[in-house]
Amino acid sequence: MMAPYLIRISSQKGGVGKTTIAVNLAIALQIEGYKVLLIDGDTVNPSIGFHLGLEDVNIGLKELVTGKANLMKVRAVHVPTGVHVVPGVLTQKEYMPTEDMLKKLKEIVSKTSYNFAIMDTMPGYTIERIGSYYNEALLISTPEMASVANVIRLATWFDKEHLKHSLVLNKMKNKRYELHQKEIEEMYEGKIVAKLPDDETVPISIEEHIPAYIYSKKAPFSKAMRELAHFYGARSEATSETEKRSVWSRLFRRR
Numbered sequence: 001m002m003a004p005y006l007i008r009i010s011s012q013k014g015g016v017g018k019t020t021i022a023v024n025l026a027i028a029l030q031i032e033g034y035k036v037l038l039i040d041g042d043t044v045n046p047s048i049g050f051h052l053g054l055e056d057v058n059i060g061l062k063e064l065v066t067g068k069a070n071l072m073k074v075r076a077v078h079v080p081t082g083v084h085v086v087p088g089v090l091t092q093k094e095y096m097p098t099e100d101m102l103k104k105l106k107e108i109v110s111k112t113s114y115n116f117a118i119m120d121t122m123p124g125y126t127i128e129r130i131g132s133y134y135n136e137a138l139l140i141s142t143p144e145m146a147s148v149a150n151v152i153r154l155a156t157w158f159d160k161e162h163l164k165h166s167l168v169l170n171k172m173k174n175k176r177y178e179l180h181q182k183e184i185e186e187m188y189e190g191k192i193v194a195k196l197p198d199d200e201t202v203p204i205s206i207e208e209h210i211p212a213y214i215y216s217k218k219a220p221f222s223k224a225m226r227e228l229a230h231f232y233g234a235r236s237e238a239t240s241e242t243e244k245r246s247v248w249s250r251l252f253r254r255r
């Protein structure tokens with residue numbers, strides 16, 4: 001059994017769209033036929049519950065990583081899509097994630113049969129050493145200078161941690177004050193994997209507790225999100241192919 005492909009959703013600045021993208025990417029992948037676990041790793045301001053209408057939970061990530069409850073017990077189901085969620089508890093005192101918690105989470109998630117585990121996080125650096133726990137970090141930025149400069153600092157940190165990362169631009173308005181894709185790619189030294197438009201459907205759908213991706217399939221945001229889901233679908237399949245090959249090569253080497 002393949003371990004789930006664990007993606008950390010990160011940004012240096014707050015409010016750039018991490019939670020929105022975590023939720024809608026999880027749903028888009030689930031609709032594509034993958035099994036997805038969505039984890040609210042923002043231990044200061046958990047907010048996935050608002051997006052999915054799951055605010056009333058009283059058990060979540062903290063109980064899971066401290067061994068007080070197992071995954072079956074803490075996981076909530078987003079009924080319209082079947083996405084499984086490890087929520088954060090709004091009424092709980094905030095806490096900073098530690099490396100031990102991340103290690104425990106990785107252990108638990110690795111034993112499941114989800115294809116993807118997508119983890120929303122709080123903005124910026126945390127005290128956890130993220131090392132090899134994630135398969136990849138998805139960096140989110142708006143196309144403005146301050147946001148891009150900040151996300152590149154985060155990318156530099158991830159490079160040091162040997163964590164693979166990809167960059168998505170969100171809330172694109174195509175205004176003159178926005179940086180061009182090419183300028184951003186030069187600064188980032190890599191390709192932008194998705195450009196998500198600024199789309200009123202997003203705040204409207206959050207207000208209704210129905211993620212944009214199912215609120216309106218035709219909304220520009222949803223169309224761009226579908227492409228991002230395809231990107232990850234292809235990437236996870238490529239990864240599993242490589243792993244399959246390496247299993248074969250290990251077998252042959254032993255002979």
Ligand SMILES: Nc1ncnc2c1ncn2[C@@H]1O[C@H](COP(=O)(O)OP(=O)(O)OP(=O)(O)O)[C@@H](O)[C@H]1O
Binds near residue numbers: 020221
């Ligand atoms: N593509 C978009 N178009 C329009 N509005 C958006 C878009 N993406 C996010 N928003 C809006 O931006 C706000 C912040 O989004 P979100 O909560 O997802 O950001 P965040 O990075 O998770 O914030 P925080 O750092 O506080 O956790 C929300 O009110 C949401 O409606």
Ligand SMILES: [Mg+2]
Binds near residue numbers: 019
């Ligand atoms: Mg958030």
